[in-house]
Amino acid sequence: MLTIKEIAERANVSRTTVSRVINNSGSVSEEARRRVLKVIEETGYVPSENAKSLRTKKTKVIGVILPKISTETSSRLVKGLDDIFAKEGYQILLANTNLNPEKEIEYLRLLKSRHVDGIILSATNINRPLVEEIYQLKIPFVTVGQYITGLANVLFDDYQASKDMVNLLIKNGYKNIAFIGVSEKDRSVGHLRKIGYMDAMKDHHLPVEESWIQKGIFNVDSGYECMKPIMEDSKIKPDAVLAVTDRLAIGALQYIKEKGLSIPDDIAVAGMGASELSKYISPALTTIDFSMEDAGREAASLLLEQINGENYQETIRMIKYRFMEGSSI
Amino acid sequence: MLTIKEIAERANVSRTTVSRVINNSGSVSEEARRRVLKVIEETGYVPSENAKSLRTKKTKVIGVILPKISTETSSRLVKGLDDIFAKEGYQILLANTNLNPEKEIEYLRLLKSRHVDGIILSATNINRPLVEEIYQLKIPFVTVGQYITGLANVLFDDYQASKDMVNLLIKNGYKNIAFIGVSEKDRSVGHLRKIGYMDAMKDHHLPVEESWIQKGIFNVDSGYECMKPIMEDSKIKPDAVLAVTDRLAIGALQYIKEKGLSIPDDIAVAGMGASELSKYISPALTTIDFSMEDAGREAASLLLEQINGENYQETIRMIKYRFMEGSSI
DNA sequence: TTTTTGTAGGGAATCGATTCCATAAATAAT
DNA sequence: ATTATTTATGGAATCGATTCCCTACAAAAA
Numbered sequence: 001m002l003t004i005k006e007i008a009e010r011a012n013v014s015r016t017t018v019s020r021v022i023n024n025s026g027s028v029s030e031e032a033r034r035r036v037l038k039v040i041e042e043t044g045y046v047p048s049e050n051a052k053s054l055r056t057k058k059t060k061v062i063g064v065i066l067p068k069i070s071t072e073t074s075s076r077l078v079k080g081l082d083d084i085f086a087k088e089g090y091q092i093l094l095a096n097t098n099l100n101p102e103k104e105i106e107y108l109r110l111l112k113s114r115h116v117d118g119i120i121l122s123a124t125n126i127n128r129p130l131v132e133e134i135y136q137l138k139i140p141f142v143t144v145g146q147y148i149t150g151l152a153n154v155l156f157d158d159y160q161a162s163k164d165m166v167n168l169l170i171k172n173g174y175k176n177i178a179f180i181g182v183s184e185k186d187r188s189v190g191h192l193r194k195i196g197y198m199d200a201m202k203d204h205h206l207p208v209e210e211s212w213i214q215k216g217i218f219n220v221d222s223g224y225e226c227m228k229p230i231m232e233d234s235k236i237k238p239d240a241v242l243a244v245t246d247r248l249a250i251g252a253l254q255y256i257k258e259k260g261l262s263i264p265d266d267i268a269v270a271g272m273g274a275s276e277l278s279k280y281i282s283p284a285l286t287t288i289d290f291s292m293e294d295a296g297r298e299a300a301s302l303l304l305e306q307i308n309g310e311n312y313q314e315t316i317r318m319i320k321y322r323f324m325e326g327s328s329i
Numbered sequence: 330m331l332t333i334k335e336i337a338e339r340a341n342v343s344r345t346t347v348s349r350v351i352n353n354s355g356s357v358s359e360e361a362r363r364r365v366l367k368v369i370e371e372t373g374y375v376p377s378e379n380a381k382s383l384r385t386k387k388t389k390v391i392g393v394i395l396p397k398i399s400t401e402t403s404s405r406l407v408k409g410l411d412d413i414f415a416k417e418g419y420q421i422l423l424a425n426t427n428l429n430p431e432k433e434i435e436y437l438r439l440l441k442s443r444h445v446d447g448i449i450l451s452a453t454n455i456n457r458p459l460v461e462e463i464y465q466l467k468i469p470f471v472t473v474g475q476y477i478t479g480l481a482n483v484l485f486d487d488y489q490a491s492k493d494m495v496n497l498l499i500k501n502g503y504k505n506i507a508f509i510g511v512s513e514k515d516r517s518v519g520h521l522r523k524i525g526y527m528d529a530m531k532d533h534h535l536p537v538e539e540s541w542i543q544k545g546i547f548n549v550d551s552g553y554e555c556m557k558p559i560m561e562d563s564k565i566k567p568d569a570v571l572a573v574t575d576r577l578a579i580g581a582l583q584y585i586k587e588k589g590l591s592i593p594d595d596i597a598v599a600g601m602g603a604s605e606l607s608k609y610i611s612p613a614l615t616t617i618d619f620s621m622e623d624a625g626r627e628a629a630s631l632l633l634e635q636i637n638g639e640n641y642q643e644t645i646r647m648i649k650y651r652f653m654e655g656s657s658i
Numbered sequence: 659t660t661t662t663t664g665t666a667g668g669g670a671a672t673c674g675a676t677t678c679c680a681t682a683a684a685t686a687a688t
Numbered sequence: 689a690t691t692a693t694t695t696a697t698g699g700a701a702t703c704g705a706t707t708c709c710c711t712a713c714a715a716a717a718a
Contacts, residue, residue: 003674014698019676026677027695044465046442050388051674054379054703061422070408070622079399082425091439093390094421096411110420113375136373220609250609280549280579281609293399332704343668348706355707356665380704383673662717671708678701686693 002045010043011035022047053115062090062303063111063119065104069096071218072275073292077122077144080296088304090117099124105133112137118303120144125185140306142299146188152306152315154299156290158188161321162196165242165270165288170204172329174240174268177201178212180226180248193244193272209234216248223251231259239267240329246271246278246287253281253328268329284326295319331374339372340364351376382444391419391632392440392448394433398425400547401604402621406451406473409625417633419446428453434462441466447632449473454514469635471628475517481635481644483628485619487517490650491525494571494599494617499533501658503569503597506530507541509555509577522573522601538563545577552580560588568596569658575600575607575616582610582657597658613655624648 008015013032020026021036028036039045053059062085066074082092093116095107104123108130111119118140123130126146134141134148142152169177179197184190194213201208211233216222223243230238230252243249249271256267263269263283271278274289298317305311337344342361349355350365357365368374382388391414395403411421422445424436433452437459440448447469452459455475463470463477471481498506508526513519523542530537540562545551552572559567559581572578578600585596592598592612600607603618627646634640
């Protein structure tokens, strides 16, 4: 490995001068600058970021903690993050927790030890020890999708989105609306979207049967499975169903189609998340686009503000969602 | 920031001893070890990876260069990589070229300056300057999806897969088979899959009309657009079409459905890539699964072999593909 | 009792940059 | 002509770890 010392010797100057040339700082004669640049060119020398970081305390690396690495949501978020960070010369160091909560804390420490300039956390469930760890981290930090007091948050209005979707269904004449959710430990997707549904139903004085509300996990099969009890165990058969993710909705849709029922005439289906799938299945799924890329860009910008020492108080940035009309309702 | 020096002082030992405790090396009395561990526990000290790397020349970071960050292909590849790397304590540093070839070289240099322990490259087109840059890199290196002489390669048999798919179509009675490809600058997806198609047709003495062969880009709309000339300009209307990606196939499928034709009775459609979409559209797309996750795991393992000094010669690992039967042919 | 061996632990060099401070030379101001 | 500035440069400390080498002491072997 070529070092600054060698470059200095070959160019017949001191390391100091080489450093000045590289960083364009201090003053260097044209003569010396040319010599140094020539040697760098010839040798293909690249300064060690590592050594540099040790001294300057800046790494130009951002740690990104994700619950799952290969989901559409994650990859869009990362895309948005990278849009902004790349422009400013930052790179992304991935940390994939695979939904394992202990890994979150572990990675938080690891990222700290690596001296990342900032951390983006996209968590699914937020627990006490995690929050405590974050508080004592003292690194620029932004959380996406789940609210944490006192920090910079990029959030989706899960409650309102869910409520809006139910309202839309009601407006379209549906009354008996079933709901496929996920574990309420996931506050945003599990809890908030559920109470959004409940409140919308209550607001319109629409009764809800117990068997209308099912709980699944984040995949298509689970949506299919959840649809069974909704159809089989209900006294009043629902005329619509809202699923908290598109995958769940697509599973539901498959079950309904399999039973020979027509969508949306016999039963309407709505999803949330605007996965790419939703556009291409038939009928196209009516869903809500949460603009994960926007969220990523917003989160990146917030983090950069902190890194540049501009904004350290609690911040909440709500990302706008929009309806994606399909033909499933 | 807490340093090893402070821990040493508080535990009343030298930095050397603290280092020995952390790394379990050398010999340390139980007494001293306990004191050091206690202080570390109390203070929440985490050693600086940065300083450590400077000395040890190991970063436990792998650079991953991707042509596009939020595609299904990339995210599955990354998932596979992370499966293996995480287990061995390596983290992934992302470098997204956004299909810009200059960025590939730029990131190669950047990753080198960051002293990553290895690099995975998933490129779309390989050019001279890029290859030269790689050769003089002297860092463990694996390329995925495109062949580079003398290096470790994880490849897909694009030629054979394409040929097999055409053969399957022919076996099913189709004779007039159209082809939607992409730029041949992309050797694997553009060139190899095309000649696979051509050779299969030639082998069966099936003529190919010029307008049957169209070139698109990597998205659904483009597949739709490519289907137009195939249907409109051909003297003999094809009874089947092979697209080199699922997205192109789905675009084609949309066009066909829009024209009121039935799939596969009027015209069969085959894709390649086994995107998640392919399973859920109707009719389900017959396609080829290239197992990107396997490729990722394979690439990671190859890279680890190099890092551990075991394997530095040219290596080619062919990833097995398999047919995913839908109902589109 | 003397010599050997082994264990525990510290001092200081090292990794490859940046940066503070000092100095010399060149130029400008008085 | 003398002093004050400015410009160019280098020496050496520093960042926070690891690791080589040395010493002190205790236990085992002779």
